[in-house]
Amino acid sequence: MSSSPENIIGKGTWIDKIAYTIIEREKKLGRSTANIKVESGLGASGIPHIGSMGDAVRAYGISLALKNLGYSSELIAFSDDLDGLRKVPAGLPKWLENHICKPVSTIPDPYGDCHDSYGQHMSSLLLEGLDSAGIKYTFRSGTQTYKSGILTEQTHKILLNSKLIGDKIAESTGQQKYLKFLPYFPICEKCSRLYVANSIDYLENERAVTYSCTGNTIGKKLIQGCGHSGQVKIDSGNGKLAWKVEFAARWQAFDIKFEAFGKDIMDSVRINDWISDEVLKFSHPLHAKYEMFLDKGGKKISKSAGNVLTPQMWLKYGSPESLLLLLYKRISGTRHVGIDDIPLLMDEYDLFEDIFYGKISEPNDSKRLKMNGVYEYINHLRPAADDSSSIHIPYRILIQQANLFNNQIQDSELLLNAIFDRLKKYRLVKAEDIKKKDLINKITLATSWVREFSDSTGGEGEAEGGRADEKVEMSSIQKEVISEIGNQLSSLASNVAKKRDNSKTPDEDLAQEVQTIIFNNAKGNNLQPKEIFKLLYKILINTEKGPRLGNYIVDLGIDNVVKVIEKRI
Structure with a gap:
């Protein structure tokens, strides 16, 4: 059943629904919609992965949707490069242990001298992935943001209300830390570390925080401080707000109207929403919650765990379009993702393109509308006038x-x-x-x-071609027929090998024998030959049609094909 045109928002995707909700919310709040900014936070403490890129790509998609609906929009890509290094990620040099708790923007580049710092190198990897996919953004460095004083007024208001905020954090999360210390991390002027220097008092007139470098527990490990006591001005760039309060400060400073978040930081987002609304008097942005990407073993993709799937790894084997398809298809639901998804997504993108240009029919109007919308977002709302330049080969x-x-x-x-x-x-x-x-x-x-x-x-x-052991769905009789075809092909290959010394069966004759084996097994079991041919195409090239199968199987090597059949049934 067709959807009525009046119910369709933008391109008909989840991206458009969020963009429309943002617009309606901003109008209700009475705020300006002259330039609707969306934000994505970029972690700079470890190697950026597909999930990190997904956050930015989806925010960009919503920015595109806002533009499509007639509004100016901008993606702010904020790199938290003033964050401290809490743990050495797997695979990085051990000497980084000497820099634990130091801001990543002050740590040397572990990959050599290609960047000014550890933080700059990590940020550049994600920005490189975004650039490769054609994502447009305005970059903001956390280090430069604090040094330039952009967050000074927000920091001032938060610290003036630190007791109220500490009580709220304890009430909402049970975390007692901010009942004792301020939600601000100075960089100790003696040992140059964050987190170990605990903020004690806020001197309102001097706009300075007093601190004592007494140590802290980082990831269940006690990190000793150096014992130094001092003070730091909040506009100096020599300290930063805690995560529990920093999001709110950024939202107001950059006038952010949308930011998605993963469920692992839900508590932090909830506290920041309250601070934004009640302390800073800035209605918090609209949010969308996304589920985490997991590796094929079901573990969260993590910088420190070393199971990182980076944009660079993906783009070595797959197109930018295949990566954007992965990220735009949906926002909800946990997904297991790995390199072996690339062949499927490469072919799926071709399917989306064929449906968009009418080469393949999709009878479900709602499904076709969403697929076409996703295709347009993958192509930055500028799809080619036709697909004459495209060649779709599985x-x-x-x-x-x-x-x-x-x-x-x-x-x-x-x-x-x-x-x-x-x-x-x-x-x-x-x-x-x-x-x-x-x-x-x-x-x-x-x-x-x-x-x-x-x-x-x-x-x-x-x-x-990835997922070589993935089973192809088929009935019991179909499985029996395909299995018998595999057995007969194996015998054929064996017989040909025995004759090689005395005579050579021409490839064309051999291809015809393969065709005959497939045809006879189908007919002998009262099945349509095209049904079995489709299954074999699905097994070999993950599509329902392709080159003449007999010739293709001979070219691939009959023994190789038999092995694939055995794996996939």
Whole structure:
């Protein structure tokens, strides 16, 4: 059933619904909608991962939706590079232990001298990912924000109300720390560390905090202070607000109207909302809660745990569009994500594109509307007028072809030409398509995948295109037929190998024998041959159609194909 046009907001996605809610809320609050700012916080204490990028990408999508609805909007990407290093992330040098609790903007770059500091290096990795995906943003450094005095007035008001805030934090979360100390972390002028220097009093007239470097518990570990006592002015940049109060200060200072958050910081967001409303008298931004990305083992993707999937890792094997599809499809629900999702998302993006341009029909109006909307956001609301330049070849086909030639051809250009010649043989491309940049890029990504994940046997494991052991859904009779086809193909390969010394079966004859095995097994079990061919395409290349199957199976190597069939049924 079609949705009535009047019920459709913007492009019909979750992104548009949030943007519309922001606009209506701002109007109700009586605030200006001249430039609606949204924010994303960038952690700078560890290697940025897909989840970190997801926060910024989704905020950018909402900024785009606001523009689509007729409003000026801007994404503020705030890097907390004045944060202290609480723990050395897995894989980084041990000498960083000497810098625990120091602001990451003052710690040397652990990767050499390519950046001025640890914090700048980590921030740049995420910004690089955003740039690669075409995300537009205004960057704000926490260190520079504090040094320039942008948060001074907010810090002043918060510290004047520190007793009220400490009581509220204790009441809401049970945390007693801010009943004793101020929610402000000075940088000790003697040992240059945050967190270990505890704020004691706020000197209102001097706008300064007194402190004593007596130590603190960081991640269940007691970190000793140096014993120094001193004071720091709040406009000096030599200290920062605690997370429990800093969000609110940023929201007012930057006039933020939307920021999403993960459920792991829900308590902090709740306290910051109250501070924003009651202490700073700035109605807190609209929020959207998102679930965390988990690795394939079900563990939270974490900088310190070392199971980080970075934007750079993804973009080594997948297109920016495939990454944006992962992040824009939905905001709610926990998702397990890994490198082996890339082939599926590469092909899914092609499906979205085909539906958008009408090459594939989607009968469900609501589903088609949402898919088309997501496609437009992936393309920054500027999709091409047509898809004449696009060539959709299943990613698994490219991986399989790259895998066949990988051990034989080391030169990248020769490998590209060999794969392209095969695609021409299968009539998937025309001679002039070799000039198309998108196709070259896609083949290059598949080649990178194979060179990273292929094993020496050529054809097993991840090199088959990701999730090689994922089962294909089929009925019991279909499974029996596919299994028997696998057995007969194995026998065929064995017989051909025995005859190799005396005679050589032409590939075309061998391909016809493969076609016959498939056809006869389908007919012999009262099944339509096209039904079984579709299943085999699904098993081999994760789509329902492709090159002539007999030729393709011979080219891949019948033994290799049998192994894939065994894994996937």
